[in-house]
Amino acid sequence: MELGDLPQEILIDIFLLLPLKSIGKCRCLAKSYRQQLSTPNFIKSHLSRNTHQENLLLVTPFDTIYSIIPTIKDDTIWKKLPGLDLCNWTEVVGSCDGLILMVLEEFEKFLVNPITLQMVKVPKSPLALKRKKSFRMHGFGYDSSSDDYKVVTLSYYDTDNEHRSNDTFVDVYSVKRGVWKRVERSPYDHSVLQLSPWDYFNRELSQQAMFSKTLSPGAFVNGAIHWLARSRKPGSPSVIAAFNLTEEVFDEIPVPGGVDVQMFVFNKLVVLGGCLCMTHTRENGSIDVWTMKEYGLKESWAKFNIHAANDVWDIFKPLYLIRDEEVVLVTEVETLVVYNRREGTLRDMVVGEGRVVDDGCTFVGSLVSPAHIAPESKTRSLVEVESKTPSLVKVKTEKV
Amino acid sequence: MARKNRNPVGKNVDPEAQKKKTRTLTLKSSDGQEFSISESAAVLSIAIENMVEDDCAGGVIPLPLVDGGTLARVITYLNKHAEDGASDEEKRKFDEEFVSGMEMGVLFDVVLAANYLDIRGLLREVRRRIADRMKNKSVEWVRKTFHIESDFTPEEEEQMKKEFAWAWEGVDSDVDD
Incomplete structure (x- = not known):
């Protein structure tokens, strides 16, 4: 009796119950296994069956990436991710289904699966605005209607803040098709982000920081990537703008009751435990975290406060939720601390060899490959021209 | 009612x-x-x-x-x-x-x-x-237990080990508990 004699549906059901590494090893059993365990269908079924344990990925100044493992205790096991440690990552944009969008010092974007260590470069957009004259922010997510992962880049020209109504271009990259396209401009004013007093001050000090870190990455939840922006309506109220990856248009989602609509554009959006969260730093250094428990439902926003006031640092943003009980936070001085919600206590978190982290994000372990591009044509256009805005786009064709 | x-x-x-x-x-x-x-x-x-x-x-x-x-x-x-x-x-x-x-x-x-x-x-x-x-068993263990014969050449086998190095680390002991 061989395992191969079991009916295929039983066999696949058994493999679906295996952890990621076991599946990786079973791919090495024989050719037929390699094929069966690598199909997109199998990978998708495994992703949907897997108990979605969130891991944490961090980039440290040693240019090494550490990943981790289920729950965070004091004896957390940090691991180097081989092959990714020589890169100067400057930004971890976000993750979806186990793929992480990361940006290098040289502005190159990569999709990384930290489990399978596959890494694929996102081709540079021929539509991108000149770097030194513009600002940009990225987002990454999944569109279930086209079964495609998408990178979204918002960019606008730096006009020295004279023109507050800067147009924001919206470029979308389809991972499956390997194509960038420019969709309709955002109806919102996204340029306000760099006008926060802190960022404006920073700008004089560090152009590098301005270009890479201070612009907020989009938060992907529920099929849409979210950014804080200003409406172009009278009074320029703050909004949570949601870029729907299926329709490729912006929409607004309800904001928590009682927030300052003039000011909340300076807050931060993050994803914690699968929910969209907005954080606001108070003058005393403590931060409020609103969590939208049920997506799109205004009444479902719930708030908790992290009282972390001290003389040394402020909190930059929350990163990771441990069993609803503890929150891992990045501080303004780039260290990690863990806040216990029940006890109201803070403790340091040591990361690998040092204490300093540049950026990080959570991800679920998966076998999803970042190399989805269909090899159907030998030559493909890197840009797809939208009929609405043909004059904006020059089409470049490149050999693959 | x-x-x-x-x-x-x-x-x-x-x-x-x-x-x-x-x-x-x-x-x-x-x-x-x-x-x-x-x-x-x-x-x-x-x-x-x-x-x-x-x-x-x-x-x-x-x-x-x-x-x-x-x-x-x-x-x-x-x-x-x-x-x-x-x-x-x-x-x-x-x-x-x-x-x-x-x-x-x-x-x-x-x-x-x-x-x-x-x-x-x-x-x-x-x-x-x-x-x-x-779970976590070596490739050899799985092959032996399930009577699976590899149809990879030795070169392919080496190549697989490299490609799936992430999966090969941390293998449990093959003692079947």
């Missing part, structure tokens, strides 16, 4: 259920062994239930794809799950013990029988047990 209860005495005395409990069926294995089983236990297998409903049973139900040893195990499982008053917790515990002692070959036989007889709970349990045994 209160729902009208057509059977105020409750389902405990449902005559059809009572009949099933007392009525016995005979299951015949591939090697000719015959087993008696109450109908209420037997119909936990969707395949047997269909045969009974279609009345193609004729007293003895032949199961040409299940040998006697395996059928005896399956019947033990069915009887437990048809037992009156067995709590869910009790059944869960039974399921765990039921598969924990089985050798791999037996697990294969039972998973095939559960698939053929369409006994979903048993199928789920055995699948999980097989997967648990496979």
